[in-house]
Amino acid sequence: MGYIEELRKIVGTRPLILAGVGVAIIDDYGRVLLQKRRDGLWGVPGGLLELGESTEEAARREVLEETGLEIGELELIDVFSGQKYFVRLPNGDQYYSVTVVYRTHDIRGGELREDGEESLEVKFFFLHELPNELSPLFQDLVEHYFGS
Structure with a gap:
């Protein structure tokens, strides 16, 4: 049983207040990797921290597990x-x-695949071709960071 x-x-x-991570993985073509979750929404891979884990460790673990x-x-x-993320x-x-x-941008190995539990589908998208x-969180990320 987890924490x-x-x-x-x-x-x-x-x-509760729970700490988590998300990772915008950008490939050599400038596309961002998104995952489709069980709720039908697309977003960046990520998840919640485990006890004693750094945010960087959690980011790498979640990406590997989900993609x-x-x-x-x-x-x-x-x-x-904030309230928006309740x-x-x-x-x-x-x-x-x-x-x-x-x-x-640092993809070091592995093979792109969905895990079938948290990620129903994983796919790289150009910013002008994002799903609806x-x-x-990803909507805010696009507005804040990518300037769309």
Whole structure:
């Protein structure tokens, strides 16, 4: 059982503040890697930190788990937090996410593939060809960082 599951046994569904990461992976053609999640929205790979894990370690772990790619150097883009990032899960669990977002061009290995659990599909997109169903975090990332 993971940290969050153990914490939920104590606090129930009450709101928590959870730290997470997201990674904008840019390929040699200038395309960004997006993943389609179970909620039908496209966004950058990422997830929540485990106890004792740095944000950089979490970023590399989540990317590998969700996309099959091994990444190296990371550049900090920004930290996204606040009321806009409140989440209420179907099971009633609630949380406010604080998400550290990185960018990388440093794809070191692996083979691009979805994990079938968190990533239903993974694909590189040019910014002018993004799907319509974007996560709020990725929409903010595009506006803030990519200037669209």
